[in-house]
Amino acid sequence: xxxxxxxxxxxxxxxxxxxxxxxxxxxxxxxxxxxxxxxxxxxxxxxxxxxxxxxxxxxxxxxxxxxxxxxxxxxxxxxxxxxxxxxxxxxxxxxxxxxxxxxxxxxxxxxxxxxxxxxxxxxxxxxxxxxxxxxxxxxxxxxxxxxxxxxxxxxxxxxxxxxxxxxxxxxxxxxxxxxxxxxxxxxxxxxxxxxxxxxxxxxxxxxxxxxxxxxxxxxxxxxxxxxxxxxxxxxxxxxxxxxxxxxxxxxxxxxxxxxxxxxxxxxxxxx
Numbered sequence: 384x385x386x387x388x389x390x391x392x393x394x395x396x397x398x399x400x401x402x403x404x405x406x407x408x409x410x411x412x413x414x415x416x417x418x419x420x421x422x423x424x425x426x427x428x429x430x431x432x433x434x435x436x437x438x439x440x441x442x443x444x445x446x447x448x449x450x451x452x453x454x455x456x457x458x459x460x461x462x463x464x465x466x467x468x469x470x471x472x473x474x475x476x477x478x479x480x481x482x483x484x485x486x487x488x489x490x491x492x493x494x495x496x497x498x499x500x501x502x503x504x505x506x507x508x509x510x511x512x513x514x515x516x517x518x519x520x521x522x523x524x525x526x527x528x529x530x531x532x533x534x535x536x537x538x539x540x541x542x543x544x545x546x547x548x549x550x551x552x553x554x555x556x557x558x559x560x561x562x563x564x565x566x567x568x569x570x571x572x573x574x575x576x577x578x579x580x581x582x583x584x585x586x587x588x589x590x591x592x593x594x595x596x597x598x599x600x601x602x603x604x605x606x607x608x609x610x611x612x613x614x615x616x617x618x619x620x621x622x623x624x625x626x627x628x629x630x631x632x633x634x635x636x637x638x639x640x641x642x643x644x645x646x647x648x649x650x651x652x653x654x
Contacts, residue, residue: 385632388605388612390639392431400437409439409468412635414627420532421453422624422651426631430601432642441467442599442646443523445475447483451532454482454499455648456507458523459544459599461574465519473514474507474523474575481506482527496529496537497584503527504539504582508575515576522574526597534589534652541580542572545603549621550593554614557585560607589652594621596650601643602634609638624651 385395399411411434416424429440441460446453456478460467482503489495507525515521524542538546538557546557573581589595598606605613613636620633634645 385635385637386616387637388609388616391637392639392641394431394435394642395637397435399434402437402439408472411440412631414631416624416627416630418624418653419448420451420654421448421530422653423448423453423455423649424624424627424630425648426627426634427646428631428634428644430642430644433644439468440644441471442601442644443468443471443475444646444648445479446648447479449483449487452486453530453650454479454486454503454527455597455650456482456503456525456527457544457597457599457646457648458525459542459644459646461522461524461572464522466515466521467523469514470511470521470523473510474525477510478503478507478525478527482529486529493531493533493535496531496535497586499529500527500537500539500584504541504575504580508577508580512576522576524572524574524599528595528597528650530589530595530650532654534593536587536589536595538585540583541577542574543600543603545598545600546585547596547598547606548587548589548593549596549618550590552618554606554618556603556607557587558583591652594649594651596621597648599644599646601641601645602647604643605636605638605641613638621649624649624653
C-alpha cells in the first residue's frame, strides 16, 4: 500500500475511473531507472484529481546518459492550457536530447553543464511551440539538471518545478520556496513557451552517496509542509537508490489535500 503522511486523503482510497482510451505513454503510473557512475531512478504518478476524473496525468520526465554524465528533465504541464500533457512531454523529450548532445561533445563536462541546461531549455521552448501551434495551445514548467560523474551539477528551471539535495540525512531545497521572500506566495507560475522565458539557475556538487532530485510541485508542496511526516519518510526511503517501482509507490503517498500529479527523478553519486 502507498504510505500515508499525516492525515490521509479520503479521495485517494476511491477507485480510479476507467479511462476509455489509454496508451502506455499516458499511463497513470510510470517508473524506470538504472545504475552507472551515476544511478538514476524516476517515477511519475497521475494525481488523485486526474485519476478520479478518468484523465491522464500532465507531468513528464526524460533523461539522457553518457559514460560519466546524466542530463535529466522534469516538466509539469499547466492544466489551464489546452494541451498540458503534450506540452510537458514535448518539453522533456527535446530538453534531454539537446542538453545531452552538448554534453556528448564536451571536453570539460563541468564547464559545459550550464551550457547543456541552457540548450535544453531553449530546445524545450521551441518544441512546445511546434507541438501546440495548431491545437488549443499548451504550456509547461521545466527543470533541467546536468550532473557529471564527479558530482558537479548545474540546474536551470522555468516555473515552480524544483530540485532538492539529499545528503547526510538532510533534505535541502535548491531554489527558494514560494513565500521565502516574506510576501504572499504566488499561485501563478512561469512557463514555456515564452518570449525570453524567466529562468532560475543553480550549481553545486554531490559528495559520495548524495543525491539530487528533480520534482514537480505535487511532490515539492507536501515536502515543504510536511517536515515531520513527508520529509523523514523520503530521507529514509531515498538514502540509497530504491527500485523504480518502490519510488512510484512512495510518490503515490496519501496526504490530505494533496491531489496533484507527482514526478520524482533522483540522481545518486554512487562511485
